[in-house]
Amino acid sequence: MAVTSSPAIAGRPGLVSLVFQRKSLLIGLVVLGAITVFAVLAPLIAPYAPNRLSVVNRLQPPSGRWWFGTDEFGRDIFSRTIYAGQLSLLVGAAATLLAAAIGITLGLVAGFFRKADGIVARIIDAMMAFPDILLAISLVAALGPSLATVIVALGIVYAPRLARIVRASTLIIRELPYIEAARALGVPTWRIMLRHVLRNLVSPILVQATFIFAYAMLAEASLSFLGVGVSPEVPTWGTMIAAGRQYVGSADWMTLFPGIAIVLAVLSLQLVGDGLRDLLDPRLRKDL
Amino acid sequence: MTRYVIRRFLGMIAVMFTVVTIVFVIVRVAPGDPAAVMLGPDATAADIATLREKLGLDRPLILQYLYFLGQLLRGDLGQSIFLNMPVLSALAERAEPTFFLTLFSILIASAIALPVGILAAYKRGSLFDQVATTLAMLAASIPSFWLGLIFIQVFAVRFSWFPVSGYGGPDASFIVRLSHLILPATTLGIVSSALITRFTRASMLDVLNDDYVRTARSKGMGEFQVVMKHAFKNALIPVLTVIGLTAALLVSGAVVTETVFSLPGVGNLVVSAVLRRDYPVIQGALLVIAALYVLINFVIDMLYLVVDPRVRY
Amino acid sequence: QQRGGAATVATIGEPNTLDPMVSAGDLLGMITQHFYETLYTFDKNWELTPLLAEKLPEVSADGKVYTIPLRQGVTFHNSQPMTAKDVVASLKRWTDLASRGKLVAGNIQAIEAIDDNTVRLTLKEPFAALTALLAFNNSAAVVMPADHMENPIKEVIGTGPYRLKERKADQYIQLVRFDGYKPREGEPNGFGGARKQYLDEIRFVPVPDANTRVEGALAGQFDYADLLPVEAYDRLRGQSKTEPLMLESFGWAMFIMNNKQGMMTKLDLRKAVQAALNAEDMLAAAFGKPEFYSVDGAMYPKSYVWRTEVGTEAYNQGDADKAAALAKKAGYDGSPIRILTSRQYEFHYKMAQVAAEYLKAAGFKVDLQVVDWATLVQRRAEPAVWDIFITHSPFLPEPALIAPLPDTYPGWWASETKNKLLTAFNTEMDQKKRIAIWADIQKLIYEEVPFYKVGDFNALTAKSPRLQGFTASPWPYFWNASLKQ
């Protein structure tokens, strides 16, 4: 590695062709898109209602009639899996949005105002000291388990990650000459924060948010699996695996398909995140 | 150097303090009267009042907070409602499996991640790199409980190579107890190796581009030496942080894994405590684990003193 | 049978106490019966048989005075001999603390020691079920030393064949042979007779996850695994390290309604629930194959004298329209029915889910609250927080002991008719007449719907082939059992 690569020499090719050049990003987007389409169009696609019981048909292995088999209540796993996608994606997305809202605000304030920084940075550090699942569990325990509290808890859990990145980037950007130029022009601080700082943070935030989305989905699954998250009769991939746990070894399809769904969703999100990082800001590659 | 140590130490104390405050707040956000929640519906009004008094809940919030701090300073984490024992002892009883689980997971993770990460960075863009990067991402996408279930099926049930659950009986030898840890540690190790692999790779990529690596090559040094001595040692510094933090965060994975493998560790305790609404245990576990994380962070900072001469003054 | 060895027993969870008086769980009874003993117990035919008592009590002609001679030479684990003083104190504690003890507390005139080895219990009214109550191993009238009766207990000191060595919460409860134990003469007979101490040690390991219990059994990690999901039957068959044990008519499941507070106090609403539920589907979901359950509305299975089918036409309707009509009649306001259940007993949870669907089909809203068993036991005591909770019971030799009958039991079924019938039943000493009264009670249960019987089920457990001399039972015990080395 003797010669460092030089900044982009050629003009920028279009975004679409850039996406297509990155195989993994493309794969990620396609898979994620497919999952989203399945989830959103679940009512149209699902051959059965997700909660329709049919006890006579319980624990049927995958077949032409039940593509993914049935569960212990005779519910169609395929239908449930795609319906569960709705909620799993919803939890992930909502938690990510919440984390972004909290994290960006905190990070910007901390990065921009020295006085606030002392406290905010320390809160961020302290929050990061709690392992994510553990903090989420405790918050859910304190707030009472429900879909909403899981979202809130995960939002709170992941907010510091964004806050930290936003803060760190803000601290760097704040010192850049173009900020100084704006200050020299007399541009008001709030405008500098939005137009100059936040705008330059879009890429790292987007990248990080993608990963948080993935982690939040995993975390939701873990919480549900442990029985401290979403109520078990609400179909999410986590609750489905938790239910299927009793049948591992006898009806493996109950855990297999929702498991694959999680892996695919999380993997595609990570591929997208990684691809976005490459695409938007190669310098970010270092922080994960 | 002393200055660095003191600064880090004070920083650690400050974060600890914040951690304590956050834990205090979390338990207080529980809707309703914590004492009533803790005691459960069986409790009589008198019981609740007694507990309120015992926990100091009848005092103004700030006094409660001070009382809480005072208790902590005396090393008192309170009393478990369900287990009828001090939270600290309950945690101590469960420390061993969690400790070894974390230790082995991190060893397994590092043993996978470091060589793979280094090689992937060195052969950037090669088939090996692509496969390794993809596998790492895949590993990071697998829910650890799911992997654990699969492992139990395959290695414990089908092949009977390892015990399915628990941590051995009362007189289980250390070896037996270790045998209980192999599957959970492998599960966690694989899942957490993903992060370390990717980080090692990224860190190595950075370092391989550094000028001193070029200097080393210009000395006529062999590639292996260049990579291991000059590049890796430098790349190790950020990787060390990640390994340390992963170790601390593994407790999180341990929550899930310990439940899947019925390991009587801290994570398992927390989950049971949540199900049993044993708030003092949740609070205590949160505190201890976060404190551990902060402490590990501090230790890593101190390790820098050894590894990186730049921070020595 | 060989002496020696340590048996590992996978239990469904961690008991929240080791005091069998303060809680009624089967799990607690199963564990504590090894170190705490009662005056009486049941033999293999579910007949009463003496344990700490020398022989069956002498009952006065009016059925009010019970004279109980005690066995001599019984010592506690702390080497103190057991005397009438300890028994009196224990019985008093039992009437104070135990839910079953409280049943008779109001009826007791006096408990006194006649001499060192005889206790006399005087009732206000005759009470047929008293001896059965005294024999039960949960909410049990166990004998503790008079000077170790704190609540909560500080030290576990009983008279049983095994004594507590160590308890590590969530890890194990380790029992070791009590060398000072003096078994009764003769041969073992069910819970009664001689209790043999082949095993050196018994370890109860909490494994809350049923599937892990199955897998542990399959892997040979457990000598006995309690209450397994019936689906595992096929997996357990033909294995080298474990074998399935099927316990026919192990028990029955019920949905207890809150008769004291909330919407379920309305009879029509209870009836609506009764109409809505499809017991067959619930059983099928919970227990899988028909071999594992029977759709039966009667309170006792065929083999019991108490068997009758009166009233059971209201059982297993699954009629959404009727339910909806009843709900409307009751003025159901659309607020959710709060169903309290636990996953510790997976079949409870599954029944709850099926029930929820049937209730929804009938136009109800359902709020399924899934908590752990300990919490459920705590919460069900609070009438404000639930409408229905799910539990189950073994078939008890004495109907008077059926849990939801007394109005103190959470659910608080209180009705004049019931009280009349129950009093008659309890004071009647003639078996024929009692059977007739019982039929009326069963009919009343279907009319007033204080709870909903879901059906009977078998239980699946597993033991390793090494474990010998073990008799399956709803409350498995491990004295008399041994391990083949």
Add this chain to the structure above:
Amino acid sequence: MTNASEPNDGALLSVRNLEKQFPTSSGTVRALSDVSFDVRRGCILGIVGESGSGKTTAGRCILRLIEPSGGEAIFDGVDLFKLSEKELRAYRRRLQIIFQDPYSSLNPRMRVGDIIGEAIDTHRLARGAAREERIAQLLGRVGLRPEHARRYPHEFSGGQRQRIGIARALAVEPELIIADEPVSALDVSVQAQVLNLMQELQQQLGLTMVFISHDLSVVEYLCDDIVVLYLGRIMEMGPAQEVYANPRHPYTQVLLSAVPVADPRAKRDRIILKGDIPSPLNPPSGCVFRTRCPYAVQACAEIVPPREDVSRDHSVACIRQAELAGQREFENQENLL
């Protein structure tokens, strides 16, 4: 130039006793001590010095981009350091800055038109079509084309970016521009283009300029007056021609002799300094240059040399300057003989 402590009449900006300390974790960095100079209206003042001498800090203090620790900066009769944040905003229009790094001084996520437009908007100078017109005009003025307004900074070369930075500064029609090493990052051929542009603008618009640089030949060529900084202190200042022709401070002499000249035949006695610049964390006592000064004597460690005028507007901070000057004259005469 004057070294009187009152503001000079002809000066647009008079800096007096400017001090700046940075408290850092390892101690206080004394970046500037007792810096006073005047910038004459319509002239270019050069500030030279090695890296870390405080050139940038001085510029940023004057513009209040960082808060000075002491002193005053009288701009058009008003002490900039005493203005409140709000009052300052009006002055922001009159003083502008150009940066060294053409890459980081432009927001990569903003179009060139918006970068320049932001200056116009902030001071509400024009709107709508007039604003666009003005942007086009500014671009033309710095040698770019109006359609460049729609492009992003990364689509330009370093020299072009520097032109955009200049256009942004010009957008508010400032009276004084502080140019902090505006050409150091550019290739020689482009550097010359930008220097030409700056000169043209300065002349056409009658701008006053502070030109910060470490390139002595550029400063000599471009500037009317010069200030030589070393470790945050002024060593020598005066009209550029005079200082270059007759440097009186040993440091200035060393600096000038160290500049490589693109003439292989130029034969010069080079004074090679020993050692490095001391750390600003604990600068030497007395004269800060004494640790490297070939002429240092004991007294140099004891007193901070006061500024001495050597001719009109030319002052030196060296206690031995007169003595040394005499010596040199003597040598020169000897050479002549």
Add this chain to the structure above:
Amino acid sequence: MVITASSGVGTGAALALPPHVQLKVEDLQTYFIQGASTVKSVDGVSFSLSRGQTLAVVGESGSGKSVTSLTIMRLLAHPGRIVGGRVLYRLRGGDVVDLAQLPEKRMRAIRGREIAMIFQEPMTSLNPLFTVGDQIMEMILLHESVSRDEARVRAKRMLELVEIPAPERRLDQYPHEMSGGMRQRVMIALALSCNPSLLIADEPTTALDVTIQAQILDLLRRLQKEIGMSILFITHNLGVVAEIAHEVVVMYAGRVVEQGLVLNVFERPRHPYTRGLLACIPDVRRDRTEGGGRRLLNAIPGNVPSALDLPTGCAFAPRCPLVVDRCRELPPLIPVSEDHLSRCWRYDDL
């Protein structure tokens, strides 16, 4: 990742160099080929460097100076590749080898021992985790079979040689404890510790202050006199060239445009680009009027072309004031006088 030469021309035939020549680069071509895009960073560079002499390579950023030096050292990063040309080098024993063809293993023995290199950034060129002494000793131990103690003594001598005060103490210091100038001295000590015949210095003073630059240039000159190595000195500063080099190679867009003795080239540049460069440096004597007024600099218009799309023919043509039709055809390096070459059709009009 070091890419070994791909063209498999045998090295069988004995290679020869005139006796005074240390290094001769012939029509060197180094491309960066990635997918469809090819960056011709070095495209036909030739020069020769005599023993004990200093050859300066000068050119603006991106002209291919660093790539040339890295090619000689065979330290090109992926996807850089030597596409053509020879790099003839005289080994200590007198044998001549073509570095472009040498197997990596032999190249390793040459790096550091025969050819050493110093870089632009003294701040980052030393490994921050090892003491200065370790890093110098590492080089000595790598190439010579001496004991550690001996290597340490040698390292200390090297520090003395580059005039670092208190060398014994400095050996145990880490790079971050030193100033930039000091570190560049350490780099020089490191480079010279095995007595190389050729020192490649890639902008060694660009990051330094003028006073420190003067020190380093002075040091290099002195060391060259003492040790007698050849120096390939890369810079973009014509002043530095004038000061240190005997000969100069001017590069533009990956090609040599002019080459000759420094005196000749500076006195009478025979390529419009060289002339333009010299005119860009402000010079008061030239650029000020009598009255002290300023003349505009004689700047070269336009920008350095992107390496991705170079114009055909003379790459300087679009900026050249003397451009004619013929410039669409690439001129060869034309000898314009003794030891003076120019790649311009109109060299005579200058």
